[in-house]
Amino acid sequence: MNETMVRPATGKLGIMCVGLGAVTTTTIVGTLMARKQLAKPIGSFACDGIMRLGKGRDKVYKEVKDIIPIAELSDIVFGAWDIYEDDAYEAALKADVLKQRDIDPVADELHAIKPLKALYEKEYATNIDGPNIKSGTLLERTNALREDIRRFKEDNHCDRVVVIWIASTEKYVARNAEAHDTLAGFEAALERGDTTVIAPSMCYAYAAMREGCPFVMGAPNLCVDMPAMWQLAEECQVPITGKDFKSGQTMMKTVLAPAFFTRQLGVNGWFSTNILGNRDGIVLDNPENFETKRRSKMSAVENILDADVYPDLYSDIYHKVRINYYPPRGDEKEAWDNIDLFGWMGYPMTIKVNFLCRDSILAAPLALDLVLFSDVALRAGLSGIQEWLSFYCKAPMHKDGDKPVHDLFKQFAMLKNKVRELGGYEADQELD
Numbered sequence: 001m002n003e004t005m006v007r008p009a010t011g012k013l014g015i016m017c018v019g020l021g022a023v024t025t026t027t028i029v030g031t032l033m034a035r036k037q038l039a040k041p042i043g044s045f046a047c048d049g050i051m052r053l054g055k056g057r058d059k060v061y062k063e064v065k066d067i068i069p070i071a072e073l074s075d076i077v078f079g080a081w082d083i084y085e086d087d088a089y090e091a092a093l094k095a096d097v098l099k100q101r102d103i104d105p106v107a108d109e110l111h112a113i114k115p116l117k118a119l120y121e122k123e124y125a126t127n128i129d130g131p132n133i134k135s136g137t138l139l140e141r142t143n144a145l146r147e148d149i150r151r152f153k154e155d156n157h158c159d160r161v162v163v164i165w166i167a168s169t170e171k172y173v174a175r176n177a178e179a180h181d182t183l184a185g186f187e188a189a190l191e192r193g194d195t196t197v198i199a200p201s202m203c204y205a206y207a208a209m210r211e212g213c214p215f216v217m218g219a220p221n222l223c224v225d226m227p228a229m230w231q232l233a234e235e236c237q238v239p240i241t242g243k244d245f246k247s248g249q250t251m252m253k254t255v256l257a258p259a260f261f262t263r264q265l266g267v268n269g270w271f272s273t274n275i276l277g278n279r280d281g282i283v284l285d286n287p288e289n290f291e292t293k294r295r296s297k298m299s300a301v302e303n304i305l306d307a308d309v310y311p312d313l314y315s316d317i318y319h320k321v322r323i324n325y326y327p328p329r330g331d332e333k334e335a336w337d338n339i340d341l342f343g344w345m346g347y348p349m350t351i352k353v354n355f356l357c358r359d360s361i362l363a364a365p366l367a368l369d370l371v372l373f374s375d376v377a378l379r380a381g382l383s384g385i386q387e388w389l390s391f392y393c394k395a396p397m398h399k400d401g402d403k404p405v406h407d408l409f410k411q412f413a414m415l416k417n418k419v420r421e422l423g424g425y426e427a428d429q430e431l432d
Ligand SMILES: NC(=O)c1ccc[n+]([C@@H]2O[C@H](COP(=O)([O-])OP(=O)(O)OC[C@H]3O[C@@H](n4cnc5c(N)ncnc54)[C@H](O)[C@@H]3O)[C@@H](O)[C@H]2O)c1
Pocket: 018, 019, 020, 021, 022, 023, 024, 081, 082, 083, 084, 095, 118, 119, 120, 121, 125, 128, 130, 166, 167, 168, 169, 170, 200, 201, 218, 219, 220, 244, 245, 246, 247, 248, 278, 279, 280, 281, 359, 360, 362, 363
């Protein structure tokens, strides 16, 4: 019998979501329905994944939850912050992702999830506005977030709390050496309330870590992607993960690009465009917010199609990413990719991908897994950036100078090897 190095998941796990919009409500409703056995948590590797352990004659397949202790869905308590006052039931209806018949069986539990007042700065998401916001200096509001976490934990008798940002994409913030490179510099900027370099998401991350909670960044915000936050994560001994859920178009890109690289097919153009009409789309309609998303969506192709290895094949890729706000489509995003390739003797070819997806349906299991595995990481005593969770992220966090892994199947191998390691088994390079 192998010994896991992860402390058991005893007691309640609090999940505090920043933002109670489409992805959050879809995640909450699906989780509540799954624990009533009224839906299946399809797409959640933490809940339903099966993987190989051992090699040759010793090979066995086990459920992930039988290899490492993962919190039971019945032990989860949800909380949220949002700038709007709608409770989770009203927010789920407004998000218009799920049918009312799939929401009503858990209506009572959803009504009980009332959003806490948000720490919000209009300049970071100019296209939305709501009344449910905290007042005071930036530091006072950040301390109020810490108080929210403590009270939530106490009121709900939680053993542990994980905080996840599933709120709007903030405007692009460039790394600022003075405020972002050291924890002391960050705290000084927070104290003087410098909102040009301290975004709301950074305040939530800071509050979470100071309260001993793992933090997950589901949007492309800079937030924990800076040395100050890495230092804080080590000081507080908490795991951090991000950034940006790898749900639809980028998931496809990180499957296709490795295929071209492996076959040594050249690429000279990759045009990606999307239409979506949800609240996320309204926010991204602002060029400053889109810039944050664009950078996150761009990184995978350049990383996988490595021009340092094959300059003739990949040094001149015209890569363009567009997101268009188109209200009639709601959450049912449509993504198109046009990829211009060349092969033997330079002859051109084109691939077209048309993904008619459901944004929040794809993102919900990623959000749940990120939270469940972050809780595993905390109980395993892991802290700082959790590269093994890159599988879920569009722009995986990494230290300066390190190269992130974008290839979906390499990321999956990393995830499974960490599960093996945490479960007391040997990591391996076997083919499954
Ligand atoms: N759906 C996907 O496939 C996907 C993939 C990757 C990333 N994301 C990101 O996930 C995030 C959530 O997406 P969504 O579709 O649920 O968006 P949404 O607009 O439906 O929900 C976001 C919520 O965040 C709230 N909010 C904004 N600023 C806040 C603050 N400072 N504090 C508290 N709440 C705040 C908004 O009021 C809104 O209700 C977005 O950043 C999106 O880019 C989504």
